Amino acid sequence: MPSLTxxxxxxxxxxxxxxxxxxxMWLWPRLGGRSWRAWLGRIGAFLATQVAVLVAMGLVANSYFGFYSTWSDLLGLDGSPGQVVDHQPGAKAVTVTGEQKMYSAQGSAQDRSGLIQRVEIRGARSGLTGTPAYVYLPPQYFQPAYAGTRFPMLLALSGYPGTPEKLISLLQYPASTLQAIEAKQLPPTVLVMMRPTLVGNRDTECMDVPDGPQVETYFTEDLPRAMAGAYRIDDRPESRAVIGDSTGGYCAVKFAVRKPDSYRSAISLSGYYEVHNDPxxxxxxxxxAQVKQDNDLLWRLQNHPAPPVSLLLATSRNEENYPATQQMVAAFRAPTRLSTITLxxxxxxxxxWTREIPPALSWLGSRLGRPAPSGADAS
Structure with a gap:
């Protein structure tokens, strides 16, 4: 069978x-008349042409954007979860297996499944506002045994021009987070779901744009501070992580690599590692050129001191980011820890991405700080 792309x-x-x-066009004059055969002939010719044109356009668009890389992917037959591979310089890789299970985190009492709140998060230093944003509070947040506990935080970012609602409905982050917590693969964690676009529909690539919006400052300084002030969230960097797909994946890794005191763990699903200007x-x-280079993540791993962070890069052998991901694996140095999921x-x-999220959350569970008593040292 020919390749889908x-x-x-x-x-x-x-x-x-x-x-x-x-x-x-050639048959149309012959299909004139009012008989039922003529009507069926015209309808059939019209529909056949429309379907053929739509299929051709769909294949070209799919190849350009990389929505589905194989026939099994298009038909939903690749249902197994991804596998996490930990990489150590000069050491043998260790494989960890995740499991995917659909679980709705909505529609039940908050003490059993938690609560999703729609919020607006203002940035004191950047002057930017993230809206709409959604916060998922796990059931433990409301349980008496955890009344004096500060929880770790996971920021989930969509791609561009995605919406945070898709993080709930299609990627099912609250459901997967709850399942991982119940399976004790992830500590009880507060989940923040947002899109990386804060200024109209401009794709800022989560950058502090010179003389422009300070989006990186918002996500790395304003948001953690605002969330720790509004919720019982542990303010230590090792208790904060970020995950994202596509543009969100690039942002996630950039936050950890460039600002390790903001997020010590980052997960990229189909993310890229450098950005360019476009419309x-x-x-x-x-x-x-220096600003562009400073936001090239591969260049930073090769030329800057290694940050003390944990990175998980998810890709597949069909994806465009696969070669660059292999370069990232080859470039990292201790104390950076790097793992991959390669479908x-x-x-x-x-x-x-729904195949990669459950094993990614399991991976995060061994790196994210445990819930801490209120008043614990947040330095």
Whole structure:
């Protein structure tokens, strides 16, 4: 079977669409009349042409954006969870297996499944506001035994131009978080769900844009401080983590690599590692090659002192970021810890990411700080 993203299949689909159009135009005069055969012939020719054109357009768009990389991915047959591989410089890798299970975190009492709150988070230093944002409080947050406890925090970011609602409905972060907590793979954790876009629809790539919006400052300084002030959240950096897909994945790793005192653990699902100006971003670098280089994550791993953070990079052998992920693996040095999830097949889509989130949360459970008593040293 030809590759779903291969050029031959796209060319065949385009030729079929053109042939269907030409055949329809040639046959149309012969299909005149008011008989039922003529009506069926016209309807059939019209529908065949429309379907052929839509299939060709869909294949070209899928190849460009990488939504589905294989036929099994398109049909939803790749249902097994990903596997986490820990990498150590010069050491043998250790494999950890995750398990995926759908579990709704909504519709039950808060003491059994927790509570999702829609919030607005204002940034004191950046002057930016994240809205809408959603906070998932686990059931332990409301239980008397945890009344004096400060919880770790996990920030989940969508891609661009995603919405935080999709983090709940399609990626099911609250459900997966609750399942991981109940399985004791993850400590009781407060989950914050947002999109990385804070200024209209501009894709700022979570950067502090020169003479522009200070998005990195918002996520690395304003948000942790605001959340610790509004909720019982442990303010130590080892008790904060960030996960994201696509653009959100780039942001997640960047926050940890560039600002390790903000997040000590970061998970990237199909993320990339460098950014460029395009029509959706505008000028991100203020014309400065140094600013661009400082936001190139591979360059930072190769040229800056290794930060004391844990990184998990998820990819598949079909994805565009696969070669760059291998470069990241080759470039990191201690005390940075780096792990990967590499699926045999998977595209840049929600189905792939739902296979990676459960094992990613299990991986995070061994790195995220435990819930601490209120008043614990937050330095």
């Amino acid at each position: 291969g050029l031959p299949l796209q060319l065949i689909a385009v030729l079929v669409a053109v042939a269907a159009f030409v055949a329809t 959706t971003t505008g000028d991100l670098f203020g014309g400065s 045999d097949s998977g595209g840049h889509n929600f189905h792939t």
